[in-house]
Amino acid sequence: xxxxxxxxxxxxxxxxxxDISELVFAAKAGSAFGxxxxxxxxxxxxxxxxFSEMSGRVAAVAKQPVFNLMRHRLGLKLGLVTLAASIxxxxxxxxxxxxxxxxxxxxxxxxxxxxMAVAMTALLIASIWVLPFKWIERAYGLLGLFMITFVVALxxxxxxxxxxxxxxxxxxxxxxxxxxxxxxxxxxxxxVSAVMFPYEVYFYSSGGIEEEWGPKDIMTNRMTAILGMxxxxxxxxxxxxxxxxxxxxxxxxPEIPGSAALEAAIPFGKWGLVLALLGMFFAIAGAAVETCxxxxxxxxxxxxxxxxxxxxxxxxxxxxxxxxxxxxxALGIVLTGVDVMMLVEFAVLFSILVLPLxxxxxxxxxxxxxYMREYVNGPVAKGxxxxxxxxxxxxxxxxxxxxxxxxxxxx
Amino acid sequence: MRRVWFLLALAACSKGxxxxxxxxxxxxxxxxxxxxxxxxxxxxxxTATYVGSMHQWLRQQIQTASSGLTEPDxxxxxxxxxxxxxxxxxxxxxxxAHVAKLKQIEDSLESA
Amino acid sequence: xxPDGKLKLVSELLDLPLLDSEGKYCGIVDxxxxxxxxxxxLELKALLVGPGAYAGRLPRLAMWLAEKIxxxxxxxxxxxxxxxxxxxxxxxxxxxxxxxxxxxKAAGKWIPRRGAL
Numbered sequence: 001x002x003x004x005x006x007x008x009x010x011x012x013x014x015x016x017x018x019d020i021s022e023l024v025f026a027a028k029a030g031s032a033f034g035x036x037x038x039x040x041x042x043x044x045x046x047x048x049x050x051f052s053e054m055s056g057r058v059a060a061v062a063k064q065p066v067f068n069l070m071r072h073r074l075g076l077k078l079g080l081v082t083l084a085a086s087i088x089x090x091x092x093x094x095x096x097x098x099x100x101x102x103x104x105x106x107x108x109x110x111x112x113x114x115x116m117a118v119a120m121t122a123l124l125i126a127s128i129w130v131l132p133f134k135w136i137e138r139a140y141g142l143l144g145l146f147m148i149t150f151v152v153a154l155x156x157x158x159x160x161x162x163x164x165x166x167x168x169x170x171x172x173x174x175x176x177x178x179x180x181x182x183x184x185x186x187x188x189x190x191x192v193s194a195v196m197f198p199y200e201v202y203f204y205s206s207g208g209i210e211e212e213w214g215p216k217d218i219m220t221n222r223m224t225a226i227l228g229m230x231x232x233x234x235x236x237x238x239x240x241x242x243x244x245x246x247x248x249x250x251x252x253x254p255e256i257p258g259s260a261a262l263e264a265a266i267p268f269g270k271w272g273l274v275l276a277l278l279g280m281f282f283a284i285a286g287a288a289v290e291t292c293x294x295x296x297x298x299x300x301x302x303x304x305x306x307x308x309x310x311x312x313x314x315x316x317x318x319x320x321x322x323x324x325x326x327x328x329x330a331l332g333i334v335l336t337g338v339d340v341m342m343l344v345e346f347a348v349l350f351s352i353l354v355l356p357l358x359x360x361x362x363x364x365x366x367x368x369x370x371y372m373r374e375y376v377n378g379p380v381a382k383g384x385x386x387x388x389x390x391x392x393x394x395x396x397x398x399x400x401x402x403x404x405x406x407x408x409x410x411x
Numbered sequence: 412m413r414r415v416w417f418l419l420a421l422a423a424c425s426k427g428x429x430x431x432x433x434x435x436x437x438x439x440x441x442x443x444x445x446x447x448x449x450x451x452x453x454x455x456x457x458t459a460t461y462v463g464s465m466h467q468w469l470r471q472q473i474q475t476a477s478s479g480l481t482e483p484d485x486x487x488x489x490x491x492x493x494x495x496x497x498x499x500x501x502x503x504x505x506x507x508a509h510v511a512k513l514k515q516i517e518d519s520l521e522s523a
Numbered sequence: 524x525x526p527d528g529k530l531k532l533v534s535e536l537l538d539l540p541l542l543d544s545e546g547k548y549c550g551i552v553d554x555x556x557x558x559x560x561x562x563x564x565l566e567l568k569a570l571l572v573g574p575g576a577y578a579g580r581l582p583r584l585a586m587w588l589a590e591k592i593x594x595x596x597x598x599x600x601x602x603x604x605x606x607x608x609x610x611x612x613x614x615x616x617x618x619x620x621x622x623x624x625x626x627x628k629a630a631g632k633w634i635p636r637r638g639a640l
Contacts (some may be wrong), residue, residue, distance in 0.1 A: 070539045076538060077580065132639075302551075303549040303563065306548045313639050317627055317628075317634045318627055
């Protein structure tokens with residue numbers, strides 16, 4: 001295990017953890033329910049760690065990406081259903097990320113939002129074209145570490161640390177009305193969805209193949225998943241805690257991504273604001289890359305095309321055309337003028353509906369001795385995997401009713 | 412459980428103040444944020460570009476909320492229009508006065 | 524596993540990725556060609572690759588959609604071109620020689636060959 005590579009891998013995972021959905025829901029959760037939803041972030045993070053570790057292990061041992069194996073395991077019909085659901089979910093999410101990063105550029109420069117969306121899409125396409133995989137991942141992931149500004153801001157505002165610590169204990173606040181209870185339930189489901197987005201697992205596993213992981217990299221995979229995502233979730237929890245401290249007492253329910261940047265501006269002024277916006281820019285841009293690439297990986301792997309950014313774009317032409325077309329399709333959604341926050345809501349909603357379809361094949365594959373040999377799921381991975389599968393299935397069933405009952409979490 | 416089904420039915424086909432509650436909340440929050448932005452801007456903590464963008468987006472939020480109302484002549488609708496008529500750099504106290512009124516209406520609807 | 528050995532057709536062969544002799548992905552085993560008949564042994568003759576091979580495996584509407592999007596081409600890979608079968612089907616020839624990279628080559632004409640590090 002190369003310590004430098006491992007450190008870079010962990011830092012990349014930290015910087016790449018937060019995307020537009022986590023940013024928005026963390027800020028809203030804090031203002032609406034104080035510190036009471038911290039435990040849901042922590043709980044969901046364990047879930048994504050479990051499944052990311054599994055997907056990385058499958059890539060390292062079977063030396064095949066998840067979607068190749070998934071088609072073989074599920075067959076053509078169910079595989080196509082999974083693929084279609086995954087494409088739609090990731091496409092909406094990618095559109096939300098492009099819209100989000102265009103908004104951040106608008107806050108930074110004042111230039112028109114739609115123009116920024118076009119410019120940003122062009123920049124993302126160019127960066128994936130020019131840079132090899134490792135550089136793409138590292139650039140966005142490491143620059144996303146500007147998000148640490150939110151952690152520093154939290155320390156600077158002297159929050160009630162005992163209440164933050166208390167937020168890690170599973171709870172439902174007392175004295176909520178029925179509607180508030182349903183809204184709390186909706187936030188729980190939305191946070192699970194935002195943290196455990198399907199694209200994260202597909203990108204992570206395909207990334208393992210891109211980096212030619214083998215059984216010797218099992219420990220690297222484990223540490224990257226645990227430390228990278230664990231520490232990354234602290235960024236989201238910092239945003240939530242800042243919001244609880246700064247917004248909940250003054251009638252602010254952050255509705256737009258720009259509100260989160262105020263969390264760093266209030267203690268630090270303009271520098272805090274700019275650093276927070278830069279962090280948001282790189283984190284959300286990185287997420288846009290991941291969602292688009294995850295979709296392209298899935299399609300190419302499902303149909304057996306050549307794929308990967310470890311190849312030059314012309315060495316895997318159908319894969320290259322696919323990710324470019326997907327970026328343009330996501331941009332097209334943004335250019336319809338649909339509100340970014342609505343895209344975020346739909347991304348979160350659609351993703352939770354497809355999460356069981358995403359994680360069941362992975363659970364079965366990683367537990368299959370024929371593929372995994374001695375690296376098959378141990379009792380901890382098995383137990384946690386099935387526990388979380390049950391939870392995401394329950395969340396998927398509850399998502400639509402809660403969405404309608406609470407007007408998308410607006411009560 | 413009966414309460415949940417009732418709320419579901421209500422969500423599906425209601426008009427009037429209860430249906431407008433989500434828009435009142437949206438406008439109240441956007442107004443409160445507007446006040447916060449202006450307060451921080453006057454303390455020199457925000458860039459002019461950011462403030463300009465936030466004003467634009469927050470106004471849009473209030474405008475969208477106002478357009479979604481099923482009772483355009485209700486007291487809360489008038490309050491939203493009053494908020495929209497404020498200049499971008501309105502004093503935070505002025506904005507918060509309107510927010511407080513919207514909050515009052517919101518609380519009374521929620522407890523109804 | 525050898526192609527002339529006993530195979531569990533559904534669980535062990537269908538939907539496996541194909542890798543040519545150069546290690547390049549060249550499709551998925553979309554269907555198989557068998558010869559034989561009622562009361563006789565079935566013998567595997569070829570692998571079928573391409574959207575046209577979905578015909579026996581998808582409902583009619585789904586097949587119609589697949590044809591509209593991807594066409595109905597089928598490439599036939601004779602059984603004696605298979606070197607081994609494990610987590611993928613390894614072929615003993617480059618994919619080009621077996622007609623498996625046609626779509627990739629067609630797409631390649633649209634991709635400029637410059638600018639990437």
